[in-house]
Amino acid sequence: MVTGGLTKFAKAHPAMDFRLMVKRAYDAAVKEVPNLTKDRITGSRISYFSDHFSRQLKAASMVQDYLGLNPKGSVRIEWGGATGGECFQAAYEAVASGRMDVCLAAGYETMSRVATWKGNEFIALASDTNFDFPLGGFYTGYYALMVVRHIYEYLRKTRFAHVKDEREAQKLAIAEGCRIMSLVSVKNHQNALYNPYAQYPKKLTVEDVLRSEMISYPLTREQICTMSDGAAVAILCDEARAKEFTDKPIRVIGVGTGTDTMRLADRPFGEVPLMPKERASDYATLDYPGVHSFRAGRSAGLEAYKMAGITDPKKELDFIELHDAYASSEIQTYEDLGLCKYGEGYSFTESGAPFLKGLKYPFATPKAGEIPVNPSGGLIACGHPVGATGLMQGVFAFWQLQGTIKAHYGNATLQIPNAKRGAIHSHAGTGSSVTVSILERGF
Numbered sequence: 223m224v225t226g227g228l229t230k231f232a233k234a235h236p237a238m239d240f241r242l243m244v245k246r247a248y249d250a251a252v253k254e255v256p257n258l259t260k261d262r263i264t265g266s267r268i269s270y271f272s273d274h275f276s277r278q279l280k281a282a283s284m285v286q287d288y289l290g291l292n293p294k295g296s297v298r299i300e301w302g303g304a305t306g307g308e309c310f311q312a313a314y315e316a317v318a319s320g321r322m323d324v325c326l327a328a329g330y331e332t333m334s335r336v337a338t339w340k341g342n343e344f345i346a347l348a349s350d351t352n353f354d355f356p357l358g359g360f361y362t363g364y365y366a367l368m369v370v371r372h373i374y375e376y377l378r379k380t381r382f383a384h385v386k387d388e389r390e391a392q393k394l395a396i397a398e399g400c401r402i403m404s405l406v407s408v409k410n411h412q413n414a415l416y417n418p419y420a421q422y423p424k425k426l427t428v429e430d431v432l433r434s435e436m437i438s439y440p441l442t443r444e445q446i447c448t449m450s451d452g453a454a455v456a457i458l459c460d461e462a463r464a465k466e467f468t469d470k471p472i473r474v475i476g477v478g479t480g481t482d483t484m485r486l487a488d489r490p491f492g493e494v495p496l497m498p499k500e501r502a503s504d505y506a507t508l509d510y511p512g513v514h515s516f517r518a519g520r521s522a523g524l525e526a527y528k529m530a531g532i533t534d535p536k537k538e539l540d541f542i543e544l545h546d547a548y549a550s551s552e553i554q555t556y557e558d559l560g561l562c563k564y565g566e567g568y569s570f571t572e573s574g575a576p577f578l579k580g581l582k583y584p585f586a587t588p589k590a591g592e593i594p595v596n597p598s599g600g601l602i603a604c605g606h607p608v609g610a611t612g613l614m615q616g617v618f619a620f621w622q623l624q625g626t627i628k629a630h631y632g633n634a635t636l637q638i639p640n641a642k643r644g645a646i647h648s649h650a651g652t653g654s655s656v657t658v659s660i661l662e663r664g665f
Contacts, residue, residue, distance in 0.1 A: 223458050223474065223661065224467045225258065226617030227251030231421045231452035231605035234334035240276050241288035243453035244268075244328050247610075248289055251455045255467040258457065264322035265295035269309035269329035270609035271302065274344045276332050285328060295322075299609075302348040303547065305329065306454065306612025307648025307657035313458045314474050314659070324459040327616075331607035333449035341449050345608075348651055350484040362446060362548075364486065364652045366438040369550035372514035373399035376565045399550075400440050402568045404431035406549040407444045407602060408584065409577050414599025416635040419614075421450055421605035427584050445549040450605030454613035456620070469665060470624045475643075476532070476660035478525030480518035482511070484654050489513065495520050497560035498533040504563055516551075516653035519558035526645070526658040527560075536561050536575075536593045539660075540641040541622060543615035545649035546600040555647065559658070561593055580635065597622070597636045612648035612657065619644045623663045 227250030229235070229243050238246070252258055266289075268282035278284065282298035301308040306329045313327035333341050346360045378395040385391035408428060414420035426444060434444040464471035483489050491512070494505045511517040523535070532538045542559070546552035553567040562570040570576070574587025576595035583590075598604055598618040601611060621630050622644055627637035641663070648657045 223456055223472045223616065223620050224464050225251045225255045226454070226456045226613075226620050228419050228614060228617055229453045230419050231450045231607055231614070233421065233448070233450065235332070235451040236334070240270070240281060240330045240332050240453070241285055243332070243451065244285050244330050244455065245288060247453040247455040248326070248328065251457055258324070258467045260290060262463070263291060263294065263324050263326050263457070265316065266291055266326040266328060267297050267299055267309050267312040267316065269299040269305045269327070269613070270331055271300060271305045272331075272344050272608070275335055275341070277335070285330070291326070301655050302650030303545065303608055304612060304648035304650035304655045304657050305609045306614065307646065307659065308479070308612070309609070310456060310612055310616045310646070310659060311477050311479070311657055313456065314477060317458050317460055323463055324457065327456045327458065327613055328453070329609035329613045330453035331609045332451050333607060334451050338449065353485050361652070362438040362441060365548045365550055366441050368513045368652065369399065369403075369548070369554070370396065370440065371512060372550065372554055375508075375512070375514050377568060380565070396440050399568065400432060401428060402571050403445055403549040403553065404428040405571050405585065406546070406552050407431045410546060410596050410600040410602045411444070412581060412583060413578060413597055413636060414603030416631060416633055417599050417604065418631055420599045420603050421448065422603050423599065424603070441548060441550065445602070447547045447601035447606040450607040452605060452607035452610050452614070454610040454617055456613050456616045464664070470626075471664040472620050472623045473662045473664035474659060475662045476526040476528075476530030478522040478527070478529065478658045480521030480525070480656045482516070482518040482654050484651060486513045486652055489517070494564065495524055497524070499560070500563065508564060510564070514554070515564060516554060516558045516649070516656065518653050518656040519555055519647070519649065522647075522656040522658040523559045526660050530660040530662075532660065535559060535645070539593060539643055539645050541594045541597055541619075541638050542645045542647060543598060543619050544595050544600065544647045545611070546596055546602050547606060547649065549602065551649065552595065552600070555649070556595070559645075559647065578636065594638060597638060612646065615646035615648070616659070616661070619646050619661050623661055
């Protein structure tokens with residue numbers, strides 16, 4: 223990867239249609255690499271989640287046209303919430319295969335063009351509509367269900383095992399789980415205070431998060447990402463061209479994808495796919511994946527780690543930009559990606575390990591900086607214009623590894639000192655599709 227660009231993510235960009243948004247992100251990207259003129263781009267991969275938001279079929283062709291890239295080859299990418307992450311990998315594969323020398327990956331979403339309730343319906347179309355719609359399911363409801371089970375497995379059975387009354391024990395466990403999820407929300411919103419591209423930078427307390435509007439019990443508004451307008455661009459090329467364009471290229475050293483059934487009820491139980499540091503005996507009594515863990519995330523992580531030669535992600539990665547559509551799913555994904563063992567996500571959060579070392583949060587973070595997660599603010603604070611989100615993560619990771627956060631954010635608060643390797647993670651549906659990509663400093 224040699225450059226990237228973004229628009230600010232916002233509730234709405236009424237002055238820009240989707241083509242102009244992508245053009246703004248594209249212009250920001252190529253401005254930083256003067257030798258990368260349009261004629262050097264071999265082709266493109268263009269992502270957006272839903273035709274419904276822009277009321278336009280074949281919109282990727284309109285972006286291609288607006289950028290002046292005709293008659294070069296282009297493919298439209300869509301994979302639910304993981305659309306942007308898959309677009310990033312599609313561009314990588316176009317270059318790695320030798321098909322292209324230089325590939326533009328561009329993504330966008332214009333979610334403000336419809337009412338919120340209608341937008342939620344469009345997003346819910348990425349579930350099994352024959353099965354889920356008659357049950358009235360929207361995604362916040364699914365994630366609420368999944369985290370209640372996660373809390374039961376990993377808090378009720380451990381911290382509250384001594385409480386004999388089942389209803390009281392689960393009530394206490396959910397209260398504890400909500401408190402710990404709120405730490406994630408505080409972290410991501412506070413990180414975003416220093417990210418000018420973020421939609422919702424805020425200084426919050428745990429109490430603020432818990433008191434915010436209940437959306438689907440036990441998830442509150444401040445624990446959930448929002449619909450957004452925005453665009454992102456990443457440009458990838460082969461090694462020979464990279465040296466022509468920049469003295470700070472970033473290498474993609476691992477890619478992985480994972481899948482699972484669309485319907486939660488169809489997910490079978492089986493053995494946990496083990497990280498290199500894990501043993502089968504660690505999970506002898508765990509029903510896996512159930513609805514409390516994302517098998518697709520574990521599969522994607524294992525594939526990417528194997529390709530990159532990573533055996534201990536917590537020690538061998540300097541940061542992760544992770545798909546935190548919900549504070550609950552961030553904690554679940556800590557476990558899926560092997561930052562801690564299954565069952566340790568809540569204590570891992572409380573330890574402060576995924577927090578930035580240089581920031582003062584309104585609670586103790588004794589292990590801050592161990593493996594920062596979402597230093598940008600993640601989806602919860604940056605927003606989630608679906609087709610752009612995974613590419614946004616790629617751009618933020620690119621700037622981290624280049625050491626150019628100050629140049630792009632106007633301050634160095636979120637810069638991780640001497641970062642050499644990071645990961646980006648995109649997640650779709652109820653964990654039905656996941657991508658993980660590993661990036662490394664290439665200079």
